[in-house]
Amino acid sequence: MTGAAGPPLAGATGGYGFTVPVLRLGDVLLVTLQGELHDGMAEQLQHDITSRIAGSRVTGVVIDISGVDIVDSFLGRVLAEIAAGAGLLAARTVLAGMRPAVAITLVELGLTLPGLRTALDVERAMELLTGDPRDGERSP
């Protein structure tokens, strides 16, 4: 295990002794993914985030993937499902900090993650969520 997992505020441990920090900042949940994410853990996280949105007044979710070195079709699907679940509970999801190598690979893999908003970093993701919802819809 390399690197600190951050403050263990609350989060999902998929039974692998490894915590995904989930931090509440006002009306936004900040989820920080790092390093190796086992499949079972990703599914557990999906469940945990959805129940936390349901049990609170969270209106946005930021998933920080700057510490993730690959996104494959499995993790991509989990991220899309987290966003879809959050959307049904009236919360918007922004994926923050995707590494350039990951972005290049996702395009070739054919996984374009439609419906998932992205931001270059957590700060910009927070701005997207706390500003006017319409401001976020930037046309290309």
Next chain:
Amino acid sequence: MTASRHAAPATLPIGSDADLAWVRQQVRQAAAELGFGLVQQTKLVTAASELARNTLVHGGGGHVVLTPLHTGQAQGLRLSFVDSGPGIRDLEQAMTDGYTSGGGLGLGLSGSKRLVQEFEVDSTPGGGTTVTVTAWATIVPPTRPGL
């Protein structure tokens, strides 16, 4: 291909989630040692993750063989994902973007083919599946006589 092999192949089991994570780590490390750049490493590790998961989920488990390749011009890594599961009945269909027999996105096979330089599937119904991919750390320059 006249690749001579210096380093010995390594075999890793694929039987659980934790094995998938270990395979990703070992492929990353082997690719880095062979001089793959960051984007090339990311592509190969992503392809390996897709194919290892297919071995686990569709093939009922198996193993992967990592073989470092050395030619005059380039260093490569060959990965063979082997299972003795049900095999693939219609390979053309399985290789189509978006085709899945389960609840997947159907991008694993077709997508990983785009992430590597060489891709080969050997599968017989009832006789298991072997998917072999090769990536090169530097693109082998086309033979251009006179240059």
